[in-house]
Amino acid sequence: MNARLMTRSMWLAAAATAIFAPAVFAQAPARPAARAALPLEAARHLRFTASKGSWMSVDMSPDGARLVVDLLGDIYTIPATGGSATRLTSGMAHDAQPRWSPDGTRIAFISDRSGGNNLWVMAADGSDTLQLSKTTDDLFVSPEWTPDGKYVAVTRSVQGAPKIFLYHVDGGAGIQVIREPAPLAAIGATFSPDGRYLWYATRQGTWTYNAIFPQYQLASYDRQLGTTTTMTARYGSGFRPAVSPDGKWLAYGSRYEEKTGLRVRELATGDERWLAYPIQRDNQEAMLETDALPGYDFTPDSKAIVISYGGEIWRVPVDGSVPAKIPFTIDVDVAMGPEVKFQYPVEDTPTIVARQIRDAVPSPDGTRIAFSALGDLYVMELPAGEPRRIASGPEGEFHPSWSPDGAWVAYVTWGDAGGHIHKVRADGRGQPVRLTRDIATYFGTQWSPDGTRIVAMQADARELKETVQRFGGGQAARFVWVPAEGGAVTRIRAAGGLADPHFTSDSGRIFAYGGSEGLVSFRWDGTDQRQHVRVTGQAQPGATTPPNAGTVRMAPKGDLALAQVGSDFYVVTVPLVGGPVPVISVATPENAPTPVRRLSDIGGEFPVWQASGRVVHWSIGNALVTYDLDRAKAFDDSVRAARRSAAAAPPAPATPGDTARRPAARDTTTATYKPTERRIRVTGTRDLPRGAVVLRGAKAITMRGNEVIENADVVVRDNRIVAVGTRGAVEVPAGARIVDVTGKVIVPGFVDTHAHFRHSPDIHTTQPWALLANLAYGVTTTRDPQTGSTDVLSYADRVSTGDIVGPRIYSTGPGVFAGERIRSLDQARNVLKRYSEYYDTKTIKMYGAGNRQVRQWIMMAARELRLMPTTEAGLAFRTNVTMAIDGYSGVEHNLPITPLFDDVIKLFATSGTVSTPTLLVSYGGPWMENYYYTRENPNKDAKLRRFTPDDDLDSKTRRRGQGAGGSPGPAGWFLDEEYNAKAHAGVIRDLVAAGGKAGIGSHGQLQGLGYHWELWTVASGGLTNHDALRVATLMGAEALGLEKDLGSLEPGKLADLIVLDADPLANIRNTNTVRHVMMNGRLFDGSTLDEQWPRQRALPAQPWRQEAPKVNAGIRP
Incomplete structure (x- = not known):
């Protein structure tokens, strides 16, 4: 597995359910202590x-x-x-x-x-x-x-x-x-x-x-x-x-x-x-x-x-x-606690700034940085140059590595046909040179110190093309090398759980990392493997063993190692012991067996050494962070000296009024070294359609209250709605294209408040199939709560530029887990700054991050930083109640208890906590997806097959049993009365009736059609069809703080809408009669996703589509 992928997967492994904690009694004599323990007022x-x-x-x-x-x-x-x-x-x-x-x-x-x-x-x-x-x-x-x-x-x-x-x-x-x-x-x-x-x-x-x-x-x-x-x-x-x-x-x-x-x-x-x-x-x-x-x-x-x-x-x-x-x-x-609710504008400026730079690596002399952004390769002069794109191919460009002389940058590409290793001059002159002959999936390039070879990881191209979930590096991944001048690829050894090849100053050994084996090295022929160090973190509550570091890289001199544990970075001293591999815990650096220095408090990704072995770089969002170990040591020495001086100096005599006149001095006895941070601005052109179009003759269910307009005109200019009204009663721009939708029904685009796309990380695919499937079924806005990695930031930016077709992508980014070890409000602020200042996610997912004190700190920090925090329900009713009391903005998954009476309904309605029940994976009973899989026949749904890889659909629909389609637990057949989802849907009915909010979340169980299954299930609890549509549209937008721009058919709002063949007010199952989808003003055919306005453009063929076998050999009648 790719070590970068291993690091991302740590986000997924961390914690299942939050642990609970709070309470102050009015009569209790220990009341002040209780206030301190529960900080939220x-x-x-x-x-x-x-x-x-x-x-x-x-x-x-x-x-x-x-x-x-x-x-x-x-x-x-x-x-x-x-x-x-x-x-x-x-x-x-x-x-x-x-x-x-x-x-x-x-x-x-x-x-x-x-x-x-x-x-x-x-x-x-x-x-x-x-x-x-x-x-x-x-x-x-x-x-x-x-x-x-x-x-x-x-x-x-x-x-x-x-x-x-x-x-x-x-x-x-x-x-x-x-x-x-x-x-x-x-x-x-x-x-x-x-x-x-x-x-x-x-x-x-x-x-x-x-x-x-x-x-x-x-x-x-x-x-x-x-x-x-x-x-x-x-x-x-x-x-x-x-x-x-x-x-x-x-x-x-x-x-x-x-x-x-x-x-x-x-x-x-x-x-x-x-x-x-x-x-x-x-x-x-x-x-x-x-x-x-x-x-x-x-x-x-x-x-x-x-x-x-x-x-x-x-x-x-x-x-x-x-x-x-x-x-x-x-x-x-x-x-x-206070309500935590904000409104965020949906940006539609002509230019976007990439929210993420990936795999940033410094040049050998430390004067330049190479990185990938928006799927393209860039080099920038340090400290404050302008990023320059140095490769110009149509494929995605990832994983740069510098030649030892700093003249070239090697990188990998990925396109619909597969991938290669290339190199290009660092100054951007000339054309890229393809080094590999065979198409494959390549990742993790590293130039050897002598400059003669480039080592990388290789997997079959077929595996990434056909992957239906996250790509983990391939079943038969291996270490390979290719001559720096190009030629045949030479196999070194099987990956065997190792990845992230790199070097010290010695060209004779390749270093790699695997969580259980730690940091190892081997020769170019794959032999003589040696273990150097294992690094572990803090054991989680209830765990019996501490987690291994996500990645560890040896320093160029071989004396230090750079480790990422959770989201933070540490430099550990590597002892040469000659016996069993040394294990260094960074849980408490001062108690580690060798010197350990913690480098970060906010976190980051993509850690790498500079060639000197005394400077470390990493990135977070679009910021490049540089940590100079020598400057940090000098700073620490100055602090210690200041402490000694302060301790030895006699107290200064007080002078009347002196304190008031003298400005406060920085406390040099408690200051800490801060690494250098640089924001890297890579821009892209936002996809903004031009022109005016009128959708004429349909019934419009606008979500402006209970408004329904028969025989409506919906007028769109560029990407926004400019008028909605009775046909002929609104102004139509001159030259506007008229699209006759007589007899159809128009509703706002659906909002999936709990989507999971499981994008391929690290090596980003050209067009994720899950995005197409959702858009084809009318989902125009999504929020992924707990993405497992930050790759979603780049995918979302590429949707904004039009490089990828799909719904709007919002996310919480990786969840905030117990592995953060939050112990104070200040620490909570630091953790959440990742999301507010670097990822710009607008929402976060508190995912079992700790006891109630910790959860309250997170809630308080989120409110300060203008983040809307949602939570994992975690099959934990008592915890769910405390999260509503504390003011969390949302809860993901249903509360496991039924029935719920006015006490809980009033609490959630008053709190403003939005419930997204995800009943396809319902708590407290069999998953409702099993109902649909065993009562309907999605396997033969032609539209679903068009937008879903065969392996994904077949694994979920041909046989239902243990682990079917990736489902945990027995995913089989259940009597109708065993399903409890209708009772949970009744809770949503009561919540909406009480003035509370809910959302529709498909959980990524069956991309596209699964959204409709979830909507129908939520409606089954007694919601009116109009209220069910409101939950799916306007309430979904409100849940994400986007209601000023999304969720209803109103002038000034973004043109996200669906044209249906049949009326969902008559039958809620008519939501799945999508004729057209308009996303951001572009009109698509709902069956094919061919663009119909303003361009007439067919959706390109997708490389993941599989055809039935058409061969000459085989049994014949």
Whole structure:
């Protein structure tokens, strides 16, 4: 695999779900500490009176007088017979899962008031809070007191599967109760009355997509003998056990068919029966953070169970007689962070500035830099010259490398036919010289120090042509070299997991890097491989091993190595030890076994040494950063000297008024060296059509409120709409082209708020097929939340210049993961500056970046930097609620819980958090894409086949099973009632009705048609067809901050629209009757993407298209 690709792939591997943390109680004496732990101050309040609640845990006091419940992160008590609630906790913290102590004087609960999720106890009136666990990144679930009241049991995740721990109420770090089997999670403890037996639910791992049942079973652990016995074997699973106070009954949750119920077992006989059905749908197909059911419990007399379902609280008699509702009212007052919402203009100036320079490498004398931008090769004089394009071929130009004398630049090309290695004079004179004879995929060129050969990586051209996802370097990638004057390519060795060939000053050995092997070198014939160093970073929460560096490059003198770990760069001293390869951790540089210097705090890409071995270059966005090691050392020495002088100098006598008159001096004792940064301005011409066109005679569904115009004129000049109105009632520019669309329907272009294109990284393809597929199906604007690499910046720029045909590309860039190790607001600002100052993404994706304290820092930094932060829902309902409370702009994927009642709906509507549910990959049930694949026949869809490579479509449609089409988990056939997506779509209906916002996100599951599947699924929850279209258009634009220019058919807005053959207001499935697509004023045929206005131009043939075999040999009738 290409090392550059390996570095990018680190973005994809980092984290699945955020860890939670917050909470401040109004009565808590430790309130100042809680404020410090949760830095976000309340800016809004959600106030209403609730008589229903979502996913409420309920417990009855030992005297039977009161219930304790949680709602939207606060804890309340309610009279056992019902009535008004009394608040126990308040503030920004999220407090949940309360449980009474056996004597009724205290309540255990889970809270993030310390910044991270932890186990707490408080007095029964909400005072005297005490933190029992003291972690920052662990998960805590389902507390339960031991019968003697001395301990609280809780499920805690540390490393691997979550296990049950006991925390003594008088202190201690807690002790793990159940260890084996290690892969099995242990969740939701409950005790026999004598405390000997601990009942719990167990499962393999933490969650799975497209879950196959059973997921959970109950087990009983003997605390005296240390033995475990499995106690259920139900297909519907067994989870959330509760033992009655008299020890006679065991209750637990299970499924019957597709619904959840409560079962009760008489422990003496083993007899079981259903007690309540259906109840709250369980959460066993999601993460463990809320357990599989909300907390419930027996009454003190063991004759009934108090439990919440249907948003209400019920007293259910164990004898099966009629249950009694316990009515309640809660005066909700949720403290919330500020709304983070901005509007961004869609740029349509004649010139664009490339947002990214790639693979920048300095000349041997350090006076020039070669790089690729917009797919072209440039050289620039340092420090402030103008970039000059030095090659002029039609193919993409990538991966430059300087000849040792600085006269030539070698590079690779890629076009529809394949790729080659070329060289061109660094001054741009003369024509490029092709060095290779055979077409292939080449990458990672490096000139040998003696100037005679160029080493590179090579893979078959076919592999990149036919790739349907990200290209990872090819199945049979190899190291090769070619003479500097051109000629036959010589194979050195198979890649074997190594890549990024480079040299020290010695021409005799080639260095390369592979994550598990580290930095190695070998001879030109591929033999005598030697390991030099491995570099690792900080282990992630829950991980057992630290991550390897993304790339490591040896310095020209062989004494230092330049490592990229996560997004940052380090220089490590490489010891010559002669034994096992030295492993150097940069997690804490001051504790590393050899000297380590951290070079960056914002991050970057494409690190490279200058020939002197004392200067490092990297780039970030279109900025070139230069770090001079000698200047940095001199700077550090001056700081140390200043500290010594400051420590030795006597205090200066104070002079009245002197401080006021003297300007503040720079503190030379704490200053740090800053590398040099240069912005490199490469410009391109924006694709702007010219001319006027009128689409005449169609019904226009404008999205200006509920406006629908029959027999409309939609007038477009250049790339913007200038008029929309009844035919003949609007001014038509002289000479305008009239396009008759009588009987058709015009809607705004669709906005995909959660797209994934999975572009080929590093070596950029000429025309990504996924962009064509989406545009052909009417998607004119996309946002990719978590791209895995920054290649998307260059692809988006090439769409803007017209070099690529496709929808508008917006993205968050790579996600902000836990690997950033954010520990302060300032650090959060530094990380997010990548996106605001360098990538210009406008939105970011907070992807499990840390506990709630970290998430709040990120939210605060995003607001300061005018970034709209969206998040990964991560199958974690409690975390989702806290992100809405904190004011995050969006949440990607559906909340796993259904049903959701007014409490959660009001929270998200008030917060302004846009929900993009991506129900094709829905949480809490089978993916809806399985429904469409097994009920329809996309394999035979001629249009889909035109715009989708055969391998991609066949892998998803010919057979559905484990891993079909790249899907995780069993991707197969499910009964219709097993799908829960309609219930999740109902949440979107309720959210929109409450004034909230939603978006349509296809998740890149089936490019183009998949968007319509998602739209139809969201509409199935009860949205009107007009509201469904509004979610797909105007709300999508609002979600991205682009509503001033996109999302509706209005004068002044950009001309992105779709002409449909049939009316989606009559049938939402008519969205897939695309006749024409207009993107940025250019009109395309919806079936072929041939341009129809203002140019008449056929879409070029695509190299990835495969034809059916047409050969002479083979079996014949």
